[in-house]
Amino acid sequence: MATRLKPVDVVTIGVGLTGSLAALELVETGLKVVGLERGAGRDTVPDFQSPAIHDELRFSIRKANMQDNAKVAVTFRNNANQTALPIRRWESFLPGQGLGGAFVHWNGQSFRAQVADFIYKTHIEQRYGKKFLDACGPELTIQDWDVTYDELEPHYDRFECLLGVSGKAGNIKGQIRPGGNPFEAPRSREYPNPPMKEPYFGAIFRKGAESLGYHPYPQPSANLSRPYTNPLGLQLQACVFCGFCERYACEHYAKASPQTTILPVLLKNPNYELRTNCEVLRINLDNTRTKATGVTYVDAAGQEYEQPAELVLITAFPLNNVRTLLLSGIGKPYDPTTGEGVVGRNYTYQTTGGPTVFMDESININPFMASGANGTMIDDFGGDNFDHANLGFIGGQYVGAIMTNGRPIEFHPTPPGIPKWGLEWKRAVARHYNHTILIQQHGTSVASRLNYLDLDPTYKDAWGQPLLRMTFDFPDNDIRMSQYIADKVVEIGRAMGGKIIERGGTKRPYTTTVYQSTHNAGGAIMGTDPTTSVINRYLQCWDVPNVFSLGASAFPQNITYNYSVTIGALTYWALDSIKNKYLKSPGPLVHA
């Protein structure tokens, strides 16, 4: 039997980016907040320190910072005619685990989305006509977010200042600025910190891209370019380019994370209580099924608890947000055969994978001198920054030399035609390791009625609950988009002086066996209409108004960019409404 605990005002399910950010907003209003984290507690000192943190095998290959999929996996199939099987080891995407969540092991790539992204369907129809979208794929189910860029801008600004994002503005209040990204959505002001130093691979890319008339700019980074004190009074240091960022925690207080930018303040607040190693099983509803009464969770010793709460915030990784809704019976599950239902609908991923550019042996790239977000890139092919009228697809990708490391188990490129092992392989690795540049293509993945999340009928987690089932393949639209851009990027590789260029681009079928992106999105999306969205524009569940679902599960379709900063802005946006509207009069913030 579950032990019933003393009621609190708010529970967050997960203590990563959204869980810690939302909790801080609410404890400052005087509410009592409990944060339930599935993983262990951890902090920069002593847990993230050198030398142990610089261990490629433990963190990159064995994935020590990731969700333990021996306990909770995800099942996967490419289409609904197949039987989904468990992803027995993470490869394609890497949900984080432990205090701070995936926002500890992220790379710090800190973009805003574009104006058109938030009104995507409206924008595409206005620019290309209503028939165009149907021609791109009748299965596509893109839609508007029901929040605009202008509404989010102050929240983007606030979140960037919390992190201390280092970059160069390309567009301040509509005025294009030299050195920044001219395609950037208008910002109210410059980045909090100047851009990072440009490594050699970035300088070579810049020269090549410029020679073709593109617009290179320094990637905005939450690995800081200089010491910085954030608005909470927390001090960060300058990144030292150690080359152990993505999949790693930062030992230097140089990467913005909950540990460096939020938690030291939150954990001191007497209104906050953190409980780690606590697995939430479900949100409990009253007998009307329109009001949450709290959550049921199991602690590390296997004891079950019921934690009553007035307000429940689902703040886990996007896939886990969707699973929590499904396990709790909140919202109607999506049915791809009828197109009805909403939970699990519009699950989207991201298109990635650019070319490998093999350079002359005289050019020492030194890829191991790198931060997680020290790229030089162009946005000429991002989103709808180029005319798609005659292309037969929507969407786009940013392109850049964004090398985050030279860690050799993961990075030992050999040109096409070289055997996969043996002496010739070994000599090619020695020849090319320090003379190769990876270019990233990274972009949109559109929503399709064929791609969705639901509960698996067969496979269970360590607590006996169904695993989440993912049914996904890239829509043909995404393949056409990625392959079109792949040709353009090969030209950039040539302009960089590449001797051999291995072409990039996304192919079908999507496979779970190769790392691509941890930007899983959608499945519990926001919108204007309860028949096509799970949550309203304030991320509040239509069916259970005292539950909010925060994070990228809210995205109706995925954007060009790495999504963390947009998640932060959306969280501030939702919390603004919770604090200023919901708490004054709990109930639906939007009447459909």
Place this chain on the structure above:
Amino acid sequence: MIKTISAAVLTAGLPLESAKTDEHAAIAATTPSIGAAAPPTTYLFFNPEEAAFIEAAVARLIPADDQWPGALEAAVPNYMDKQLAGAWGAGQRLYRSGPWQQGTPSQGYQLPFTPAELFHTALAAINKELAQASTPFAKMSADQQDAYLRSLEAGGKNLGGVPSDEFFAALWAFTVEGFFSDPVYGGNRDMVGWRMIGFPGAYASYYDLVDQHGIKIDRPPMSLAEDAHGHMHADPGIPAYLPPPKQ
């Protein structure tokens, strides 16, 4: 600086006892900085027949040449042995509930074997097959060994329930890990994998170097196990997984 040693010497097909001695001598010849102090491998996981196959196989997967030692000299068999004897071999972070069925390539690994079970099962089948044919792998010529490894890689064989391409993929993944992972895990002896490519290891900062474009870094690499005095505390018996950080 590095003496020439031909691949043939390393793959001449010696029985295990003499192979160990030969490996010891080969390392002394190829990696002067660790010299005669390099210990012979004490196998915790592989039985002698399995170890003989592994030693001979990794010597073909990453062979020694006149420039750099190969996987055998880098102690990759020792790395593999300790990984398979430890938590990773036992299925750490592997979702292990059935039902089991063959999936599509995009669904990834779907066998019920842990890594340890996979290696024992496949190696037993390989050694049985080759013993019946009177040609233990370690006694084949280098060309024959390469051909046999390619036949495993191609995936036609059933190794006691393990498809041979699955076994080859695991063998190759462990070989690359053992060649390039930190020496603290028992492979990459004398950091030869890192020296070969110029990876400096676990240095903490390049702040002052990152904008000196194209410079040649010629510092010796540094291991996690190295202390401030440059002494190495590598322990070949280190578990495959470090305990999680204290709370």
